[in-house]
Amino acid sequence: xxxxxxxxxxxxxxxxxxxxxxxxxxxxxxxxxxxxxxxxxxxxxxxxxxxxxxxxxxxxxxxxxxxxxxxxxxxxxxxxxxxxxxxxxxxxxxxxxxxxxxxxxxxxxxxxxxxxxxxxxxxxxxxxxxxxxxxxxxxxxxxxx
Amino acid sequence: xxxxxxxxxxxxxxxxxxxxxxxxxxxxxxxxxxxxxxxxxxxxxxxxxxxxxxxxxxxxxxxxxxxxxxxxxxxxxxx
Numbered sequence: 001x002x003x004x005x006x007x008x009x010x011x012x013x014x015x016x017x018x019x020x021x022x023x024x025x026x027x028x029x030x031x032x033x034x035x036x037x038x039x040x041x042x043x044x045x046x047x048x049x050x051x052x053x054x055x056x057x058x059x060x061x062x063x064x065x066x067x068x069x070x071x072x073x074x075x076x077x078x079x080x081x082x083x084x085x086x087x088x089x090x091x092x093x094x095x096x097x098x099x100x101x102x103x104x105x106x107x108x109x110x111x112x113x114x115x116x117x118x119x120x121x122x123x124x125x126x127x128x129x130x131x132x133x134x135x136x137x138x139x140x141x142x143x144x145x
Numbered sequence: 146x147x148x149x150x151x152x153x154x155x156x157x158x159x160x161x162x163x164x165x166x167x168x169x170x171x172x173x174x175x176x177x178x179x180x181x182x183x184x185x186x187x188x189x190x191x192x193x194x195x196x197x198x199x200x201x202x203x204x205x206x207x208x209x210x211x212x213x214x215x216x217x218x219x220x221x222x223x224x
């Protein structure tokens with residue numbers, strides 16, 4: 001399962017998608033939106049993606065992970081649009097025969113996702129908004145009416 | 146040749162969703178982008194990556210007539 005979704009991430013469906021009779025472990029990473037960042041009081045996050053390429057890149061990452069570790073199945077889901085504080089914006093599940101591989105691969109997958117999958121995050125905070133990763137000399141707060 | 150530049154995230158907000166530009170036959174992605182940046186110095190400092198046909202390409206990638214170049218500011222998926 002490799003998906004970009006606009007609603008709540010269905011964690012149970014992701015878990016089912018990576019279950020495998022030969023797996024002795026399922027490791028799931030769930031990234032949730034936090035209410036503060038760099039001292040800013042975050043109200044909500046908003047994500048944008050080049051969807052078709054994002055799912056393609058997620059599949060490619062999973063294929064690379066399967067070459068590097070002995071894995072059974074991999075699933076990756078990213079939510080886009082507005083994600084309220086406290087909800088999951090990304091979830092990655094990995095199953096493998098033994099837990100070590102699943103832990104290591106899951107960690108690698110989320111790190112790589114953040115580096116190369118074409119998804120962008122805009123933080124709406126108290127007093128302004130900012131695209132994360134695109135800081136050009138700090139935030140430029142939007143004047144509030 | 147005709148090249149379409151498509152923008153995302155903060156670039157889309159500053160520049161609009163897409164623009165079309167004429168470029169010399171065989172021009173590289175980098176040449177087309179730099180010509181565009183000369184018109185829009187406000188985005189000159191943005192670190193960008195490029196994709197053509199939904200795959201990352203190097204700045205030296207040569208374009209063909211009708212190509213669409215996706216111009217990405219730094220990605221920031223995750224939580």
